Amino acid sequence: MKLVQHQPLRLAAARLLVGAGASEDDACTVADHLVDSNLSGHDSHGVGMLPHYVRAIAAGLLDPKAQAAVEDAGGAILSVDGQNGFGQVVAKAGTALGMARAKTMGIAMVALRGAFHIGRIGTYAEQAAAQGLASIHFVNVVGHAPMVAPFRGSDARFATNPFCVAVPAAADHPAVVLDFATSLVALGKVRVALNKGETLPEGTLIDATGQGTTDPAVMYTDPRGAILPFGLHKGYGLAFLCELLAGAFTGGGTVSTVPYEKDRITNNMLSIFIDPAQLPGAAGLEAQVAAAIDHVKASPPADPDLPVLVAGEPELAHRAQRRAEGIPIDTTTWEQLIEAGKSVGVDFAL
Numbered sequence: 001m002k003l004v005q006h007q008p009l010r011l012a013a014a015r016l017l018v019g020a021g022a023s024e025d026d027a028c029t030v031a032d033h034l035v036d037s038n039l040s041g042h043d044s045h046g047v048g049m050l051p052h053y054v055r056a057i058a059a060g061l062l063d064p065k066a067q068a069a070v071e072d073a074g075g076a077i078l079s080v081d082g083q084n085g086f087g088q089v090v091a092k093a094g095t096a097l098g099m100a101r102a103k104t105m106g107i108a109m110v111a112l113r114g115a116f117h118i119g120r121i122g123t124y125a126e127q128a129a130a131q132g133l134a135s136i137h138f139v140n141v142v143g144h145a146p147m148v149a150p151f152r153g154s155d156a157r158f159a160t161n162p163f164c165v166a167v168p169a170a171a172d173h174p175a176v177v178l179d180f181a182t183s184l185v186a187l188g189k190v191r192v193a194l195n196k197g198e199t200l201p202e203g204t205l206i207d208a209t210g211q212g213t214t215d216p217a218v219m220y221t222d223p224r225g226a227i228l229p230f231g232l233h234k235g236y237g238l239a240f241l242c243e244l245l246a247g248a249f250t251g252g253g254t255v256s257t258v259p260y261e262k263d264r265i266t267n268n269m270l271s272i273f274i275d276p277a278q279l280p281g282a283a284g285l286e287a288q289v290a291a292a293i294d295h296v297k298a299s300p301p302a303d304p305d306l307p308v309l310v311a312g313e314p315e316l317a318h319r320a321q322r323r324a325e326g327i328p329i330d331t332t333t334w335e336q337l338i339e340a341g342k343s344v345g346v347d348f349a350l
């Protein structure tokens with residue numbers, strides 16, 4: 001394990017992305033997003049994705065110059081084609097448009113399709129929350145072999161389809177940001193476990209024959225296994241609705257209609273932005289949110305060392321710790337970053 005500071009890591013990640021063909025601005029957007037994911041404790045969506053992005057650019061699956069193409073009829077619904085550009089760039093652009101429209105109309109929906117991997121979804125919810133907006137995001141993944149089995153199924157039929165909802169900060173309480181993959185774990189966490197030589201908890205994975213296993217390698221063999229959805233039929237139901245809302249409603253497609261290609265990760269995201277200031281009950285809203293947070297957190301912890309948290313707090317705690325102590329990067333990921341740098345003529349050394 002190597003401990004690295006976030007500032008030099010941002011610079012190295014941005015250099016590598018420029019070497020791979022991104023503009024300086026876009027490279028900084030992507031690098032900041034990835035390093036902020038590491039800072040937030042989500043290494044699965046951190047700089048460890050860079051070797052994949054470099055491979056996808058070389059294969060012509062990710063266009064490092066592409067920008068969001070917007071269809072806007074001036075109403076509450078905007079449509080954004082990510083044109084296989086960096087997801088972090090085109091989703092940020094779509095989020096900015098949705099936020100602006102929600103501020104004028106009270107509510108807006110952005111249907112983003114065809115973005116390369118958009119990374120950690122909480123990033124977009126945090127961008128909205130920072131402007132005082134609540135947001136809801138349904139995401140699906142296509143172009144990539146499916147990796148999650150439906151409840152009662154024995155093989156993969158869709159992806160880790162993340163779901164995210166955030167409510168902005170209220171009366172000295174930070175924003176509540178619930179952001180998770182609808183699979184028991186994100187695929188990136190399986191990769192991190194494999195790179196670290198760790199196993200996953202029982203009940204998380206099935207192998208290619210449909211039998212339970214703790215070995216992350218089953219997701220990287222052919223034929224491969226599957227991750228199970230969280231929460232039995234309930235998580236499966238939410239995952240499937242992500243497939244429908246993000247895939248069918250945006251026009252980006254679902255796993256059943258989009259063919260897969262090695263190294264492609266296409267995300268579609270249906271986002272809804274809400275301006276709470278325009279709600280009829282806006283006057284008392286902040287106090288209501290703050291009181292609800294205080295109420296749940298006052299529950300005596302079952303384990304005194306594990307106090308009740310609300311969503312978003314673990315990421316804030318990780319950021320404080322990793323900004324101070326550095327970001328841990330495992331040796332395999334580090335070697336992959338050095339190799340990815342070499343492949344585009346960039347020295348990844350910090």
Ligand code: NAD
Pocket residue numbers: 042044045117118119120121122139140141160161162163164177178179180181182183184185186187189267308309310311312313314315
């Ligand atoms: P996770 O299981 O770590 O859950 C994270 C969520 O749970 C956060 O909202 C966190 O604040 C909350 N949380 C954690 N502990 C808590 C506690 N004790 N009390 C209250 N809330 C708590 O997340 P994950 O499923 O591993 O997903 C990780 C990341 O992967 C997410 O950011 C997600 O957006 C991203 N992802 C992206 C894609 C993609 O295609 N782009 C696919 C899958 C996942």
